[in-house]
Amino acid sequence: MKEGTVLIIGRPNVGKSTFLNNLIGQKVAITSPKPQTTRFPIRAVYKDQRGNIIFVDTPGVFGKAEDLLSRQINKKTLESIQEDIDLVLYMVDHTRRRDFEEAKVLGIVRKIEKPKILVINKIDKTTPSYLAQYKFLEKEFDRVHMISALKGKHIKPLIDDIFKFLPEKKGESEVDFHEKPTPILNIDSKTYVAELIREKLFLLTRDEVPYTVNVEVEEITPRSENLTYVKAKIITTADRYKKMLIGKGGKMIKEIGRLARKELELMSNKKFYLDLEVITDPHWQERIE
Numbered sequence: 001m002k003e004g005t006v007l008i009i010g011r012p013n014v015g016k017s018t019f020l021n022n023l024i025g026q027k028v029a030i031t032s033p034k035p036q037t038t039r040f041p042i043r044a045v046y047k048d049q050r051g052n053i054i055f056v057d058t059p060g061v062f063g064k065a066e067d068l069l070s071r072q073i074n075k076k077t078l079e080s081i082q083e084d085i086d087l088v089l090y091m092v093d094h095t096r097r098r099d100f101e102e103a104k105v106l107g108i109v110r111k112i113e114k115p116k117i118l119v120i121n122k123i124d125k126t127t128p129s130y131l132a133q134y135k136f137l138e139k140e141f142d143r144v145h146m147i148s149a150l151k152g153k154h155i156k157p158l159i160d161d162i163f164k165f166l167p168e169k170k171g172e173s174e175v176d177f178h179e180k181p182t183p184i185l186n187i188d189s190k191t192y193v194a195e196l197i198r199e200k201l202f203l204l205t206r207d208e209v210p211y212t213v214n215v216e217v218e219e220i221t222p223r224s225e226n227l228t229y230v231k232a233k234i235i236t237t238a239d240r241y242k243k244m245l246i247g248k249g250g251k252m253i254k255e256i257g258r259l260a261r262k263e264l265e266l267m268s269n270k271k272f273y274l275d276l277e278v279i280t281d282p283h284w285q286e287r288i289e
């Protein structure tokens with residue numbers, strides 16, 4: 001039996017969370033077409049007869065981290081690098097040019113003294129392609145894999161290779177599969193539901209709006225065997241964003257709620273009542289750790 005920790009790192013939007021979700025077979029980390037969807041490292045365990053891979057999905061490293069939120073997000077990714085890891089998956093998106101942001105992530109990756117696999121994602125898309133700009137990196141990495149995280153293409157050879165780099169399991173497992181269902185996540189159910197709501201908000205709102213928002217779930221209470229009540233606050237930095245989040249006649253907030261509820265119901269086969277409220281607090285970013 002093997003067991004080890006694998007850090008997934010890359011710039012925003014390359015498909016890190018999509019890869020993890022498809023591998024685990026359920027949504028462990030929210031995803032969206034917008035950069036900086038993941039805001040804190042998510043740990044989830046993949047297991048098969050060969051052993052356990054503890055994946056750490058990190059927030060995409062942002063090139064221009066000028067605002068407080070971006071700085072905090074980048075800090076969290078840098079902190080994950082300090083943890084005890086056995087292997088690094090450096091994920092790139094060949095449909096985007098290698099730019100200063102990529103150079104920044106590459107600089108971080110180069111400093112990690114661990115085995116590294118270059119994962120070139122989105123190969124289901126053929127145009128545009130800047131593959132040559134990434135192929136050039138091959139010699140710096142222990143292995144190179146070309147995958148489609150979204151379509152689940154060429155994932156198996158990557159997992160086979162990951163196991164090759166992991167140590168034999170020593171003593172008791174870091175993760176106890178008898179106690180907890182898989183996938184084992186480092187977040188509680190309130191955070192999980194808040195993340196789902198934030199995902200819908202990322203999908204439905206535009207421009208800078210998603211980056212002004214945080215979601216906090218205050219209460220999850222079973223009302224009956226089949227119905228669960230959830231109370232959540234959508235916190236934004238200014239009243240003009242609050243207006244957009246509520247939408248005309250409450251259209252936007254209703255749609256966010258509807259999509260989040262639908263997904264919770266599909267996952268659990270139970271009914272949910274989502275009580276969503278939008279509030280303004282210009283200082284929420286200062287309070288998150």
Ligand SMILES: Nc1nc2c(ncn2[C@@H]2O[C@H](COP(=O)(O)OP(=O)(O)OP(=O)(O)O)[C@@H](O)[C@H]2O)c(=O)[nH]1
Nearest residue numbers: 013014015016017018031032036037038060149150
């Ligand atoms: N065509 C294609 N799209 C993909 C693939 N993998 C991910 N995507 C899309 O790329 C977008 C970003 O995916 P995420 O998984 O949220 O990216 P991420 O790297 O976790 O991004 P951050 O959390 O912001 O760092 C989403 O719209 C995904 O559907 C892929 O293999 N092919």
Ligand SMILES: [Mg+2]
Nearest residue numbers: 016017037038
């Ligand atoms: Mg992500």
